[in-house]
Amino acid sequence: MLYAFLTLLALFVGFTLFRTYLFSRRDSIKADLRHIPVNLDDAVKRLSKAIQFKTVSKQDANEVDGDEFKKMHAFLEKAFPEVHDKLGKEIINHYSLLFKWEGTNPDLKPMMLTCHLDVVPVEPGTEEDWDHPPFQGAITDEHIYGRGTMDVQSGVMAILEATEALLKQGFAPERTIYLGFGHDEEIDGEFGASEIGRILADRGIELEFLLDEGLPVVEELIEGIKSPVALVAVAEKGYLSLELSILTEGGHSSVPQGKTSIARLGDALHRLEENPLPAKFDGLVKSTFESLCSGMPFPLRYAFANLWMFKTPLRRFLTTIPATDAALRTTTATTIFESGVKENLIPTLAKAVVNFRIHPNDSVEGVIEHVRRVINDDDIKIEKLFGYIEPSSVSSVENQPYKQLSRSIRQIFPEVAVAPSLMVGATDARHYAAVSKNIYRFFPLRAEQSDLDRVHGTNERLSIENYGEMIQFYGRLVVNTSVSEPADKLNQVTMAFTEAKG
Ligand SMILES: [Zn+2]
Known part of the structure; x- marks a missing residue:
């Protein structure tokens, strides 16, 4: 009996440890230091310009x-002559840009890279807090300062730098490549990306995949994970604000009649x-x-590798941390x-606004249903406010585009772990939902x-070294995803890269 028990125990320990081992292995993508020839000093000057x-x-x-915007278009035309000579260019709704780099194989579905030309304003009164004026494009020993260096003119410029460099080397993609730069992402993209998406859909285009701006390579994402993490958002949360209101008798506060409208709404x-809404530890998370x-310490690795045993305690643990809780469920926040x-009058009307960020597991109607059930008070009126957005669909992490994207990331940022994730905010990407299932x-x-406070904040800046990596990343992604023999093509366009980057 004891023998049988010990055998079972050994089998159990062996099985769970083996699973942990399997989960501990990193796929073996190696750094690939071949280098698409770009003069980084010149590229930095162009980004500064x-x-x-002031877009x-x-x-x-x-x-x-x-x-x-028009001045910027004119500048891009001068800065990237090859791009403007060899790619088709359309100006959409006056200020957005759509480039088409025709591939040699019309049987392949096109791909698309997007970023936006506009930036957020500098908050009045904070101009003096900047180490360098926000629209000066100051270059220091290590950084380029200014609005748009992180979000996201650096992305537009890096994509164009990579394209220009590849064109100069005679690179010809087999797959058609679209480059889309909207002009109003920061105010919902209604006239920029949304119009580009509509035009592509009208032309019957279906993209193999689309890469938009999104989450960055984050250092120390979670305590205990040593390597930086490249977060690839494969879905975007939806957005919904509900106005809840109740109308009661009111009256003088000296003779209250039952619960006041404030108290009833407060209860709700x-x-x-x-x-x-329920937190789920499945699918994307x-x-x-x-x-x-x-990259996790052993106990956590053991738990994640043996989810069949630890799913419930892990879910409970993750919901105690606000950031991971938001990734597991639709969040609820009363905002107004x-x-x-x-002071001596009982009001008849009480109103509140509750804001929900909708997890891809839920929907706008599902949330409203949940609210109705939970507040369980027919006198409270529930109204959805304008501007709600359904959550996006979840793009696959098993397909070729995702694998090639991860591969390109790891070739340029070899020390990082690549992880699919959920975007809590919205980007232009949602305007392309009709033209691609694979949106990253x-x-x-x-x-x-x-550094994350600098985005939309003060002293937005980008390290020059990182800008070099950005250009190399976009170049590498284009080569990896647009031709059938990327290794050979890469040899043709790269130089041996043995010394310092740049
Ligand atoms: Zn942005």
Whole structure:
């Protein structure tokens, strides 16, 4: 009996450890230091120039300075002569750009790279806090400063630098490549990316895959994971604000009649926050953690490798951390509450707005259903506010485009782990949903947690070394995904790269 028990125990330990071992292995993509010839000093000067155009998106479209976009178009034309000579160019809705690099094999589905030309404004009163003025494009020993260096003119410029360099080397893609640069991403992309997406759909184009800006290469993503993580967003959360309102009798506060509208709505809001939509540890989130497993300390690695045993405790643990909780479920946050005008008057009306970021497991209607059930008060009116967005579909992490994307990332950033993830905010990518099932959002920017405040904030900047990596990444991705013999083609366009980068 004891013998049988010990055998079983040994088998169990062996099995779970073996699974842990399997999860600990990293796929063996090696750094590939071949280098698409780009003069980094010149590229940095061109990026600095691009930063100087005030292509600022403002909520009020009348305040946007269209001339700045036109000046930027003219600058790009001078800066990238090969691109403008060999690629087709269309100007969409005055300020957005769509380039087409015709492939040699019309049987292959086209691919697309996108980023946006516009930037967010500098918050009035913070100009003085910048080490270098936000639209000067200052170049220091290590960095380029300015609005757009992280989000995301650096992306536009890096894509064009890589394209120009490949063209100069005579590179010809077999697959057609579109480059799309919208002009209003920061105010929802209604006239830029949305119009480009519509035009492509009208032309019957179906893309093999699309890469938009997105999440960066993050250092120290989770405590205990030593290597930086390249987060590739394969889905985007949806967005919904609901207005909840209740109308009651009101009256004088000296003779209250039952619960006031404030209290009833307060009860409902409390119930909603206490009963969020369920967190699920499956699908995308599971793939994220599986991809990160190899860099985790042993106990966590053991747990993730043996989810059949640890799923529930892990889910509970992850929901105690706000950032991972947001990845596991639709979040609920009350953002506005309005009621009452006078201290001795019971108000008739109480109103609140609750904002939801919808997980791809849920939907707008599903959330409304959940809210109705949880508040369980027919007197409370529920209305959806304008501007809601369904969550995106989840792009595959098993297909060729994802594998080639991961491969390209690891060739340029060899020390990173690549992990699929969920984007909490929205990008232009959603405007292309009709033309591709394989939509990925990743930006080859290295960011420490503290750098993330610079995006849309003060002292936005990019390291010159990282800009070199960006250009190489886009170039590598184009070669890896647009020809059938990327290794040979790479040899033709690269130089042996043995010394310092640059
Ligand atoms: Zn952006």
